[in-house]
Every structure is written in structure tokens, then in C-alpha cells.
Amino acid sequence: MGRFFALRREKIEDRRQVAEAPSRPIVMRGTVSEPASATITEAPNAAANAFSRLDQPIREIYLSETEARTLAAIGSETPLVERLVAFWSNHFTVSIQRGEIAGLCGPFEREAIRPYVLGRFHDMLSAVVRHPAMLLYLDNARSIGPNSMAAGRGRNVGINENLGRELLELHTLGVKGGCGQHDVEAMARMLTGWTVVPIAEPDGGRFYFEPRIHEPGPKTLLGVAYPESGAEETLAALAALSRHPSTAKHVAEKLARHFIADDPPPAAIERIAAVFQRTGGDLKEVTRAAIEAPEAWAEPLAKVKAPQDYVVSLVRATGMTPNDGKLLIQSLRMLDQGPFAAPSPAGWPDRGEDWLGPEALMHRIEWANAAAKKIGRSIPAEAIMAETIAPVAAPQTRAAIASSDDPVEKLTLLFASREFQRR
Amino acid sequence: MLSRRDVLIGLAMGSGVGALGLPRVAFARIPGERRFVLVILRGGMDGLAAVPPYGDRGYQSMRGTLALPAPGQPNGVIPIDNFYGLNAALGPIAPYFKKGEALAFHAVATPYRDRSHFDGQDVLENGTATPHSTQDGWLNRALALFGPDARRAGLAVGQGVPLALRGEIPVQSWAPSQLPGLPPETIQKLAVLYRGDNPFAMALDEGAQAETLAETTLGDQRMMGPQGPQANAFAKLAPEAGKLLAAREGPRVAVMECLGWDTHQGQGTVQGRMADTLKAFAQGIDGLAVSLGPAWKDTVVLAATEFGRTARPNGTGGTDHGTATAVFLIGGAVRGGRVVARWPGLDGAKLYQNRDLAPTMDLREPIKGVLRDHLELPAEALERNVFPNSLLAKPLPSLVQT
Numbered sequence A: 001m002g003r004f005f006a007l008r009r010e011k012i013e014d015r016r017q018v019a020e021a022p023s024r025p026i027v028m029r030g031t032v033s034e035p036a037s038a039t040i041t042e043a044p045n046a047a048a049n050a051f052s053r054l055d056q057p058i059r060e061i062y063l064s065e066t067e068a069r070t071l072a073a074i075g076s077e078t079p080l081v082e083r084l085v086a087f088w089s090n091h092f093t094v095s096i097q098r099g100e101i102a103g104l105c106g107p108f109e110r111e112a113i114r115p116y117v118l119g120r121f122h123d124m125l126s127a128v129v130r131h132p133a134m135l136l137y138l139d140n141a142r143s144i145g146p147n148s149m150a151a152g153r154g155r156n157v158g159i160n161e162n163l164g165r166e167l168l169e170l171h172t173l174g175v176k177g178g179c180g181q182h183d184v185e186a187m188a189r190m191l192t193g194w195t196v197v198p199i200a201e202p203d204g205g206r207f208y209f210e211p212r213i214h215e216p217g218p219k220t221l222l223g224v225a226y227p228e229s230g231a232e233e234t235l236a237a238l239a240a241l242s243r244h245p246s247t248a249k250h251v252a253e254k255l256a257r258h259f260i261a262d263d264p265p266p267a268a269i270e271r272i273a274a275v276f277q278r279t280g281g282d283l284k285e286v287t288r289a290a291i292e293a294p295e296a297w298a299e300p301l302a303k304v305k306a307p308q309d310y311v312v313s314l315v316r317a318t319g320m321t322p323n324d325g326k327l328l329i330q331s332l333r334m335l336d337q338g339p340f341a342a343p344s345p346a347g348w349p350d351r352g353e354d355w356l357g358p359e360a361l362m363h364r365i366e367w368a369n370a371a372a373k374k375i376g377r378s379i380p381a382e383a384i385m386a387e388t389i390a391p392v393a394a395p396q397t398r399a400a401i402a403s404s405d406d407p408v409e410k411l412t413l414l415f416a417s418r419e420f421q422r423r
Numbered sequence B: 001m002l003s004r005r006d007v008l009i010g011l012a013m014g015s016g017v018g019a020l021g022l023p024r025v026a027f028a029r030i031p032g033e034r035r036f037v038l039v040i041l042r043g044g045m046d047g048l049a050a051v052p053p054y055g056d057r058g059y060q061s062m063r064g065t066l067a068l069p070a071p072g073q074p075n076g077v078i079p080i081d082n083f084y085g086l087n088a089a090l091g092p093i094a095p096y097f098k099k100g101e102a103l104a105f106h107a108v109a110t111p112y113r114d115r116s117h118f119d120g121q122d123v124l125e126n127g128t129a130t131p132h133s134t135q136d137g138w139l140n141r142a143l144a145l146f147g148p149d150a151r152r153a154g155l156a157v158g159q160g161v162p163l164a165l166r167g168e169i170p171v172q173s174w175a176p177s178q179l180p181g182l183p184p185e186t187i188q189k190l191a192v193l194y195r196g197d198n199p200f201a202m203a204l205d206e207g208a209q210a211e212t213l214a215e216t217t218l219g220d221q222r223m224m225g226p227q228g229p230q231a232n233a234f235a236k237l238a239p240e241a242g243k244l245l246a247a248r249e250g251p252r253v254a255v256m257e258c259l260g261w262d263t264h265q266g267q268g269t270v271q272g273r274m275a276d277t278l279k280a281f282a283q284g285i286d287g288l289a290v291s292l293g294p295a296w297k298d299t300v301v302l303a304a305t306e307f308g309r310t311a312r313p314n315g316t317g318g319t320d321h322g323t324a325t326a327v328f329l330i331g332g333a334v335r336g337g338r339v340v341a342r343w344p345g346l347d348g349a350k351l352y353q354n355r356d357l358a359p360t361m362d363l364r365e366p367i368k369g370v371l372r373d374h375l376e377l378p379a380e381a382l383e384r385n386v387f388p389n390s391l392l393a394k395p396l397p398s399l400v401q402t
Helices: A003-020 A045-052 A058-075 A079-091 A099-116 A121-129 A132-137 A149-153 A162-171 A181-191 A231-243 A245-259 A266-278 A283-291 A307-318 A325-334 A358-375 A381-387 A395-403 A407-416 B004-012 B059-066 B088-098 B117-126 B138-144 B184-194 B198-218 B231-246 B273-298 B364-373 B379-386
Strands: A194-196 A207-209 A219-221 A224-226 B035-042 B102-109 B154-157 B172-174 B253-259 B299-305 B325-330 B338-341
Touching (some): A058 A079, A058 A099, A058 A325, A079 A245, A079 A307, A121 A162, A121 A283, A132 A194, A162 A181, A231 A245, A245 A266, A245 A283, A266 A283, A307 A325, A307 A358, A307 A381, A325 A358, A358 A407, A358 B172, A358 B184, A358 B198, A381 A395, A395 A407, A407 B184, B035 B231, B035 B273, B088 B102, B088 B273, B138 B154, B138 B253, B138 B379, B154 B231, B172 B198, B198 B231, B231 B253, B253 B273, B273 B299, B273 B325, B299 B364, B325 B364, B364 B379
Parallel strands (some): B035 B253, B035 B299, B102 B338, B154 B172, B154 B253
Antiparallel strands (some): A194 A207, A219 A224, B102 B325, B299 B325
């Protein structure tokens, strides 16, 4: 690609990738993609493996998973796909704030998110809700219907509505999407029985549906009656939620906020939501609508990079291959965006002001300075600038970099420039 | 000649100072020695576990497995009076209740009545009745009443600035960094590069100032260990924040965050997750008090969460999102040693939607009381600017030493 297009390199690559994307979900090495239309079966293997290794240092699993993930994002020939993986992984947040699932976060992303980022929303949602990481993170695994068979033994059992609520308020309809407390409770009742095989048993750590803890009886969700049908209730609900206009709007708004602007134009949201509705949640088409929106290409660049984007884009810009992923993970933690460490199920925020606190900016500049020292004289700042921000660089940015006679300072100024921190 | 204070009193009494040819905007005096710290307990703290109403006849049966042991028993409730007590894990702040430097409010809620963390926290911080209705936070709007002098009076402890402190008045933020500091010349050059791009220019200015303050106050020790808003990090950061607040040129209003309250499963009210979080929170407050030194007597800390949790345990030894909860007010300037509440009771019929502790106090009542009596902000400006459309939430009197 000619240097003339350098400014748009990433965005043009984004377009190309959508155009060339395979029509079926991308299947990564060692993962299984599982269409939602299948009846409930077991979750893919890796999650079970990671889960069964909880006794061993979870930290090591977490580190190797997150290193691999970060290096993949840096070395990727298809950076848009990596961006989408990060976006959807954040939309369906699982977090090491619950330490016990730390080893499952990587497998969750590989198995429930990555295969579907250019596939169907419904398939991704279905994979997410049956993944042990999510069932454990949002406490569904031990949610027990008070009138279920297992509850009859006088034990203190009952429903945990955590997943039921977030499934509606965060994952699908959105909190303004028209669901109330009774819907949350209905969803939580439907979800009883969606659990994980106890770790000591054969196949421990796999997803399964346990009818004995399922709350019996009809449920009403969003005004629709669901007759008692065990696991099928949630399957039907997931299908309905995936089709719901509120879900289309919610997903469209989040994508527009990610790819266009902190406060995206309502018209763009409408257009993306319409594509979501028209294509039955085909995320390839939905993504295309988001990145082809003219608003996404408007200047000046509207979005501030979150730390993960920033670190990945900086390393990519140098063309260097880091040989130690641990340093990258440490960097992300120092910049307040450790992998899979979002503070709540809502995930990381996606507005510039959330990442531009005074101290956040200082830490980022300090980190840029440290990176510049590492690069030293091996690549001149001017060469990196030509490949990255040159077409949008303000005269004072060019002048400052040109007039400095210290190669490390030149690089620091480049990486800390506002142009480099935006996208 | 009128002082600023006179102008404010005039405004508060509706005497139309504007007619005297004075500027329409009148400013309160900057906080001076008074300090105010807001601790946001994110995740929805179970107020019935933190400040158990152990004297309520319904307490044991309503809480079931989550009921705390009675005073005197191992891990028993630490009594505040013969009705309310503290969770034993809050031991580090119990002496402040004894000394009369801490009080709790109970059955408190923001106006928010749904159960989403994210909207609930937004309402807690924006100070209105509606999520996402403002871009600024109530504490920044309160700072604005001090006028341009309030610049740098506000400090967010952490890399980012929580909504409560975002707004028109620039504030600093501080968090320990493990990275080497920047050459001053580089910062100067960046200031030129950022000119005209306001979020960057402002953040750099405030960040560099905070860095200087932190260096002179805390030394150039690059802090290792827990980072971020988790409770164990709070315990470690709060004493450092206290040193900054104690500094002569330091900030006077600070916001801190403390996570870990979303206890849906295996709550660990006596031993476990919630107890650990309570303990870390209490240790942090104690550390803050110690490091503030003589300034503690001029300090009020308010610790509040977005909502409480269900009165009954759920099926997994935890509690789900609820409504009213407890709020803490701690500081040398507090008239404490008590619990302030309009107790609704714990019988099923008295619960909100037969599920949550019923809200009988608007969180803005105690906040307004503190802002009026401690930071000496005029009640009228609190109504108009800081908490618009909140007339029913009257400032609670007599919360602080005056």
C-alpha cells in the first residue's frame, strides 16, 4: 500500500478485511465454533481444561493467555478482526475481578467471541451464555429454582439474578431497552439449570443443563409467555432477544461509539441498527455499516485510544516484534487497562474522557517515553510518523519533532502527540 | 465593602445583590482548611451487612444465613447503640464511632429506583434523579461555587476522574506510577503540541501540577503493589491521598473509589469476600485519618454506594441488587457516634417491593447538610446549581462541628 494512503492505512485495511472476510465464522486454531441452532451440547474443550487446572497457578494461565492475545493483536494481518474481538470481548465482559475465573477469560474470548465477530450476533450470544466463564462470572452456575426438584431438600437455595439482569441490560436490550424487574426475574428463572459440571466429576468444568435445578413453570419475558420447556426456554429467549429492535439499537450505539465518536450521530446509529435488523444480526454487515459510515472518516480524529489500543498501535507502528509479552501485560496494567480486568460487567468505558484523566495522560506519556528509550536510535521518529500520523499531523507537531535533536525525545513527542493518541 | 461571604449570604437571602452592580456570579470562599473526601463504593454495598440493625425484631429471620452474630459473640456485631451496629470487619473504624468522629446513615438511597449498577452510579455521581442527565458531577458543580479559585482544589485519586468530579472546574488526578518521570522539557514541548486540543491540554496541565505536588509531598518513591480501585488498593492509596490533602498547597476536595461490593454469591459477610472488602475499606479510612494528621479535625469523609442489596439472601449465599443502604460519614469534623435514620423496619410488608430495605432518606439530604455546614456553601446555590430539582431533599442539620 502506497505511502499516500498511510493515514488511512488501518481504516482501509478495515474495509478490505470486511470485504474479504469469509462468510462463515472465523475458526481459530484449537477452537470450535458452535452455531446457536444446535441443541445444547458441551462447551468447547479449552475452557474445561483451564477450569480443571484451577488448582495450579491460575496466574500462569492468565498470563500466557493474555500475552498470546496481545501479541496476536500486534502481529495481526487483520487488525480489524482484533479490534472486533476486543470490542465484543468487552461487550460480553468477563473479568478477573472475580479471581477464580482468571484462567477462563482467555478461553472465553477464543471460544465464545472470536469465532463469531464476523458471524451472527445470535451465535455469539448463545456461545457466551453457555460458556463456563460467563456462567461463573455472573453467578448463574449455582442459581437454583426454589421450586425445582433439588430445592425440595430443605437446603437454602434460590435464584441468583445476576446473569439474568446483565443479559438483558448489558448484553442485549440495553438498560433503556424496555425491560423491568419482572423481566429480569423471568430471565433468571429461565436460566436456572444453565450450569457447569462440578470440577471433581468426570467432564468437570463443562457446560451442561441440569434439569433438577431448573425452576419449573411458565415464564413471561417482555410480555411473551414461554411455556415450561427446560433449557429450550433460554434458547427461545436468546433468539427473541437477538431479534429485538432494542438489541439492534443497543449494539448499534455501542459500535458507533467505538468506531465513530463518543457521542455518535443518531443517524449513524439508526443506519447501523437498521442493518442489524435487516440482516438478522449479521455482524459482518453490521461492522461494514459502522466503518463505512462517512462520520467514521471525519476529521479531526474523534476518538481517543484506550490504553490497549494505544499500546498495540504503538508497537505495531514500530514494526518490531516484542519478544516478551509479559512487559506488554505489565504496561497495560500500569495504564489501568489490564487484560480482562474491567471493573464491572459493563466492561471498559469507551469515551475519551474516561481515558484522559490528568494522571492517565501522564502515565501514558511516561510509558511512551519508556518505549522511546527502548527504541532508541533503531528507528527514526520521522519514519514512523510518515507511516502513521503524517497526513493529520499539525504543523506544530511536525515542527517540534523536527527541531528536537534527541532521537528519544523525537519519538516521545511523536507517541505522545495528540494525533497519535487519537484514532 | 462587601466580602464574598456577604455576597453569598445576600444571595441566599434573596436580597438581589445583582442590583448593587456586583457580578451576577458570586463565589463562596475557597474551602480554606476544610477538607471533604467522597469515597464511591462501587458495586452496591449491602448496608444490612455493613451496618446491621441487629436490634430489629425481623433482622435474624430476614437475613437468615447472612445474619451476623450478636454483640459479644465471636465476630459479633460491634454495637453503635442498642439497635444498630458495625460489621466486625469494620473494626478499624469502630474507634471513630466511639470518639464521636463517625456516623452512619441508614435506609438511604439516591432517587434512582431501578437496579443497574451503571445507571445507579451515574445518578449517585450526577446528583439528579435521572441517569445520564448531566455531563458533570455534583462535586464539580459544588467546586464551581468557589469560583476560579477552586482550580486545583479537587483531586481524583486514580488515573481517571470519576463523573462526580468531572465538569467545568479543572481538577487534578493522582495515582502512583511505576514509570520513570518525564524530563520537564518534554512536558513543556508537549504543552505546545496540545495547545488548542482542550482535553489534552487541560489534562497535561493538571497532571503535571499533580505530579509536582506528589513529588514534593510524597517524595519520588515509585510505588509498587496493588493499583487501581480494588479495596486492597484503596487501603494502600488512602493514606497517600491523606498526605496530599494535608499539604499546605494541596487539594481540599478528593474523590476515591473502592470496589468489591457486588456480592451476588458467597457473600462472606463474616469471613470472606465482603468481610475482606469491609476491612480494607476501614483500614483505608483509618490510614487516611492518620496521614491527615492535624488536618483530620477539619475533614469529613462521605462513603456512599449506588444502591443496597436484597434484604433476604439469594439462592447462592449472596444478595442481588436492591435499593436503600447505609452511608458513612467519618472525620474529625463530624458530630458522630450515632446512626441517623428514619428506620422503615424489616418486616416483609415494609420492604420496598417486598424485597429491598425501603428508602426513607434521599442521599442528597446528608450531602447537602455537609456541603452547607462543612464547606459553607449556600443552601440556595446547592438547590439551584449542585442538586437541581431536589427541593424535597432538605439538608440534614447538625452533622458536623461548626
